[in-house]
Amino acid sequence: MPEDGNEHGEVANKRLLALFENLGWTRQGKANLDIPCTSGIHRDRNNDHGVDGYMTYDDPFRSLERGVFIESKFRQWESVRESNLDDYMKQVLGTMECAPEADEFQTRLNFHEDRNWDAGIIGVWSEDEFHRSEFQDELSGVNVRGKERGTYEIAVLGNYHLNRLSHLASEYNGIKKEYNSEGDRLYFYYPSMIDKPYPTEQNALSLEYALSDIIFARLEAPYTVRGEVDGRDEYNIIFYFGTVSVDSLRILFNLLVEYNMLDSKEVWIYHDMMCHDGDMQDLETAKSQFKRNVVPDEEDSSKEEVPKFRFYRMTEASFDSYTDRLMEE
CATH class of the missing domain: 3.40.1350 (Trna Endonuclease; Chain: A, domain 1)
Incomplete structure (x- = not known):
């Protein structure tokens, strides 16, 4: 057997x-x-x-x-x-x-x-x-x-990657449940690269993404004016599995620039504390320095408009307990 x-x-x-x-x-x-x-x-x-x-x-x-x-x-x-x-x-x-x-x-x-x-x-x-x-x-x-x-x-x-994937699945599906109105779209986003000339939108996580420290996703949500749908807001999402520092956040920002992903309303960065080599004070300091020194000043008219950056801590769901709940649903 x-x-x-x-x-x-x-x-x-x-x-x-x-x-x-x-x-x-x-x-x-x-x-x-x-x-x-x-x-x-x-x-x-x-x-x-x-x-x-x-x-x-x-x-x-x-x-x-x-x-x-x-x-x-x-x-x-x-x-x-x-x-x-x-x-x-x-x-x-x-x-x-x-x-x-x-x-x-x-x-x-x-x-x-x-x-x-x-x-x-x-x-x-x-x-x-x-x-x-x-x-x-x-x-x-x-x-x-x-x-x-x-x-x-x-x-x-092993346990480390299985727990990482459980954190990702919990957050990704949590966003999907929150934005479940007609017209809302959430998907994994695969940017264009040298050997991949066009970006791809997929509902599935690829095997390559499963092992990556940086995973992109995108949310499209319609907005209304006077009760009528008047357009769509886009939110670029990064799931990050590594130490949050000014240098790592700068890398994420540069990737957004390289992949033309700064055209959204907001950027949401979900970070996994299990993968962070440091304490909460280091993390908060890195986020504040990033917003102050890396992200262009919103009031600087000489710079192109940039989205608002928001940071979220991933829910720590262990592989065994998370999948047991999935099997019960």
């Missing part, structure tokens, strides 16, 4: 699937399926490939939807070690290489859609304790190689 074959493993799978569904991904087929190993590249393998979950999302960086294989683990910290992480990655990589060539994958999970199924996510939730630097050290020692059948991406998410 996929995962551990017990109730504990099923809860792990359901939590991770619920989190990414809350971030705009779509579940495909049933969870916990066994797909026969039929491709011939694993000649010594006698067992099927276990698929904990398979999800898709509209990919802002590629022409096709992206298919992602989901694997989730609950472990005690003492068992979160390089050898175990190596096994998890080999397991997911083997599934990604082989399962899509089986008829059962197309009929039960992918439904014969033309997609890129080149990505996997492994969630590793340590139930008793977690040390981010040690986790990164263990993960950096993993060296997994495929069967030379293509390029694959596997994201391994």
Whole structure:
């Protein structure tokens, strides 16, 4: 059976699937399926490939939807070690290489859609304790190689990133619930870049954004004059996962300039205190210095008009409790 074959493993799978569904991904087929190993590249393998979950999302960086294989683990910290992480990655990589060539994958999970199924996510939730630097050290020692059948991406998410994504999902969906009138639009915003000439608006968080310290979103809300809709206000939103300092805020401002995102009514910056290396006084000092020294003076007529900047502290929702609430809804 996929995962551990017990109730504990099923809860792990359901939590991770619920989190990414809350971030705009779509579940495909049933969870916990066994797909026969039929491709011939694993000649010594006698067992099927276990698929904990398979999800898709509209990919802002590629022409096709992206298919992602989901694997989730609950472990005690003492068992979160390089050898175990190596096994998890080999397991997911083997599934990604082989399962899509089986008829059962197309009929039960992918439904014969033309997609890129080149990505996997492994969630590793340590139930008793977690040390981010040690986790990164263990993960950096993993060296997994495929069967030379293509390029694959596997994201391994420990407690730190799972909690980060839970904070993001909580705030993003909180904004969506607050601005739920007809005509309101909230979406993740992917700016134009060198290899991506046009900006993209998507309801789904991309895998690249899931690992990024800076995530852009945009809210469009109609406004009325004398009871009639007369236009739309735009609010550019930044979800920031890092230390809030004058230098980091200057970087965020420069990105807004580079991506032509200063044309909105306001800019909302949501920062995650879990990721802030400092105290509240450092943070408040950085915000005041940023407004005083980086943002152009609103009264200076020689400068282009700039939006008002507002700062918000993200709600600290832990991965386990947040996803448990999602599953109850």
